[in-house]
Amino acid sequence: VYFYSGGDEFKPELLKGKRTIVTGASTGIGEQMAYHLAQMGSHVLITARTEEKLKKVVAKCLELGAPSAHYIAGSMDDMVFAESVVKKAENLFGGLDMLILNHIGDSYYNFFNGDIKSVRKLMEINFLSYVTMTVAALPMLKDTNGSIVVVSSIAGKIGVPFVVPYSATKFALDGFFSSLRQEFILKDVNVSITLCIISFINTEKALKAVGDVLSYPAAPKEECALEIIKGGVLRQWEMYYKYEHTRIPLLFRDWAPQLLSSFMRSGLNVENLKGSNHSLY
Numbered sequence: 473v474y475f476y477s478g479g480d481e482f483k484p485e486l487l488k489g490k491r492t493i494v495t496g497a498s499t500g501i502g503e504q505m506a507y508h509l510a511q512m513g514s515h516v517l518i519t520a521r522t523e524e525k526l527k528k529v530v531a532k533c534l535e536l537g538a539p540s541a542h543y544i545a546g547s548m549d550d551m552v553f554a555e556s557v558v559k560k561a562e563n564l565f566g567g568l569d570m571l572i573l574n575h576i577g578d579s580y581y582n583f584f585n586g587d588i589k590s591v592r593k594l595m596e597i598n599f600l601s602y603v604t605m606t607v608a609a610l611p612m613l614k615d616t617n618g619s620i621v622v623v624s625s626i627a628g629k630i631g632v633p634f635v636v637p638y639s640a641t642k643f644a645l646d647g648f649f650s651s652l653r654q655e656f657i658l659k660d661v662n663v664s665i666t667l668c669i670i671s672f673i674n675t676e677k678a679l680k681a682v683g684d685v686l687s688y689p690a691a692p693k694e695e696c697a698l699e700i701i702k703g704g705v706l707r708q709w710e711m712y713y714k715y716e717h718t719r720i721p722l723l724f725r726d727w728a729p730q731l732l733s734s735f736m737r738s739g740l741n742v743e744n745l746k747g748s749n750h751s752l753y
């Protein structure tokens with residue numbers, strides 16, 4: 473099994489001339505994915521809310537060698553907007569090879585505050601918009617035997633404290649896309665789905681959010697972005713980054729969940745949590 477499954481090798485040429493969408497690409501891992509794709513010669517359409525940042529990312533993509541780079545600004549809590557991103561790709565490129573779903577709405581790193589409205593909103597941004605874009609892009613992806621890449625988290629596989637609503641949206645993605653993958657196989661739909669399980673990454677937002685609470689190393693966003701793209705191109709069902717911070721905890725999850733839980737809690741400095749968000753308890 474090891475030898476026969478390890479045969480595929482990633483080559484940057486595989487992305488030359490491919491037409492891609494990257495969501496949440498104004499900052500963080502999404503921005504880095506856009507740069508990698510540009511360097512490898514892909515056409516990119518990026519999206520997020522902040523137009524000024526998107527403009528700068530597009531300019532850098534063109535500098536790096538993207539044959540074309542465009543942006544569309546808007547918020548993913550609006551499903552009409554989510555759909556319009558896919559339509560824009562159709563108008564610009566006349567087709568699509570890879571849909572990279574990466575954006576997330578703002579979420580706090582603290583005890584669950586009991587605010588249901590914000591849970592619903594996060595579900596719309598982090599989950600429903602992914603579903604909406606997938607449905608809209610499916611006809612084009614079927615034509616090209618393309619790929620869907622869904623960026624999730626180790627917090628979408630294991631219950632981690634202080635990210636209650638966020639974790640729920642990421643678990644939902646696993647349920648939806650892993651089930652959909654099975655149906656694609658049954659229906660001979662040759663569109664790959666790669667679920668990305670990633671651990672703590674050094675993006676500005678993440679470092680700011682966890683502050684002094686986590687004594688845990690953050691991995692580099694540039695490398696993470698490249699590994700996500702590789703996973704998508706190689707049509708892997710799941711990709712893990714960093715390997716040791718995702719695969720090993722996942723091994724413990726099913727066999728020693730309480731040991732894993734206590735290990736996770738032991739690395740936290742709860743007294744350093746920001747503000748007083750403890751109203752529910």
Ligand SMILES: NC(=O)C1=CN([C@@H]2O[C@H](COP(=O)(O)OP(=O)(O)OC[C@H]3O[C@@H](n4cnc5c(N)ncnc54)[C@H](OP(=O)(O)O)[C@@H]3O)[C@@H](O)[C@H]2O)C=CC1
Nearest residue numbers: 496497498499500501520521522547548625673675677678
């Ligand atoms: N960083 C980490 O430690 C980890 C990250 N991940 C996952 O990696 C992915 C990228 O994370 P990361 O790079 O850290 O995130 P960032 O916070 O750096 O970037 C989030 C992106 O989403 C955009 N965005 C935010 N709100 C909305 C909205 N309402 N509508 C549309 N776009 C929006 C932001 O741009 P704008 O504000 O302009 O809209 C930005 O481009 C996410 O799926 C995350 O869950 C997983 C595990 C760990």
Ligand SMILES: CC(C)CCC[C@@H](C)[C@H]1CC[C@H]2[C@@H]3C(=O)C=C4C[C@@H](O)CC[C@]4(C)[C@H]3CC[C@]12C
Nearest residue numbers: 581625626627632635671672677678681721736
């Ligand atoms: C399994 C254990 C051994 C390791 C636990 C690692 C924990 C502490 C890591 C793994 C996933 C990480 C979170 C994440 O996925 C995304 C974000 C969004 C960002 O905007 C703010 C930071 C946040 C909440 C990360 C916080 C730290 C988390 C919980």
